[in-house]
Amino acid sequence: MSATGPVRHDPERLATVGSVDLCHDAFGEPDHPPVLLVMGLGFQLVHWPEDFCRRLAAEGLRVVRFDNRDAGxxxxxxxxxxxxEDMADDAAGLLDALGMPAAHVVGASLGGMIAQTMAIRHPDRVRSLASLMSTTGRRGKGRTSVRVLRHALGRPPRTEEEAIDRRVRVFSVIGSPGFDQDVDELRRTTALAFRRxxxxxxGRRRQHRAVRAAADRTEALRRLTVPTVVIHGTADLMCHPSGGRATAEAVPGAHLVLVPGMGHDLPRGAWPRLVRAIVDNAGRAGGR
Structure with missing residues (x-):
């Protein structure tokens, strides 16, 4: 039971989508409007915090999170x-496998790129779009700080403890300076992700190769008609806020929500504002 009260949680399952199996779980009642959460580069479904998912589900939504191909x-x-495009087709295929004609789609970082691409390629499957800490693919927008790139180098962790120490170091740089960081939760989630x-x-390298090969989505985004909210932290060093601004400028009618002090993570202190923005945007599509 979370602070928001008891919310149904269906355990992880595998769904076959084309040539891949996608691991997913869900929160909330099966007959509630679905929300599909798409995570970022090398991250897993567990990086969408359970209590964050429960808060969304408590708004009367069916919240599905999943591991992208090559993750988890x-x-x-x-x-x-x-x-x-392949990763966006995976997401649409997961909706097919779950018997969902369409969903409110929420993507973070690389997941935001996938969500944007899904809205472009499968507009009838996306009831509303929330793009978090992401960008359009336009050169010079959403660039990564050199301070972050230094932490991207180095050998891969060989043990769970090395993975935890590395993640704590990285998030001391890319995390949210304007919010308290729950280091214990960061360590717990990193350990779980390492075991999974x-x-x-x-896999992260192959995902990164897909990002580098992607075209600028700006012109395609200009043709979207789906209700869209773009959420970005003002202190994001992994993806500069210019990426969020460019996304909001490209999508007609998009709402831009800049969160002061938020970096490239999902700090608990920002959850009320993030949940409200996502739910209000879903409401624009009749999603409550």
Whole structure:
């Protein structure tokens, strides 16, 4: 039971989508309007905090989170190349597998790129779009600080403790300076992610290759008609706020929500504002 009261949580399952199996779980009642959460580069469904998902579900929504291909317990694809379009098609295919005609789609970082691409390729499957801490792919927008790039180098963690120490160091740089950081929760989630996918680095590289090969989505975003909210932290060093501004400028009628002091994470102190923005945007599509 969370602070918001008892919310149904369905355990992890695998769904076959084309040539991959996608691991997913869900919060809330099956007959409530669905929300699909799409996580970022090398991250897993567990990086959407459970209590955050419960808060969304408590608003009368069915919240589904999943591991992208090459992450967590979903299919890994050594030696293969794929695109953001393939990853967006995975997300749409997951809706098919779950019997969901459409969903409110929420993506963070790379997940925001996937969500944008899904709205472009499958507009009838996206009831509303929330793009968090992401960008359009336009050169010069949403650039990563050199301070962050220094932490991206180094050998992959060989043990759970090395993975935890590395993640704590990275999030001391890319986390939210304007909010308290729950280091204990960060350590717990990192340990869980390592157990679910101890060889995550190679999958992350293949995902990164898909990002680097992606085209600028700006012109395609201008043709969207879906209710859209763009959420970005003003202190984001991984993806500069210019990426969020560019996204909001590209999508007609998009609402831009800049969160002071938020970095490239989901700090608990920001949850009320994030949940409100996502739910209000879903409401614009009749999503309550």
């Amino acid at each position: 317990r979903s299919t890994h694809l050594p030696g293969q190349r794929y695109t953001l 996918d101890p060889d995550a680095r190679e």
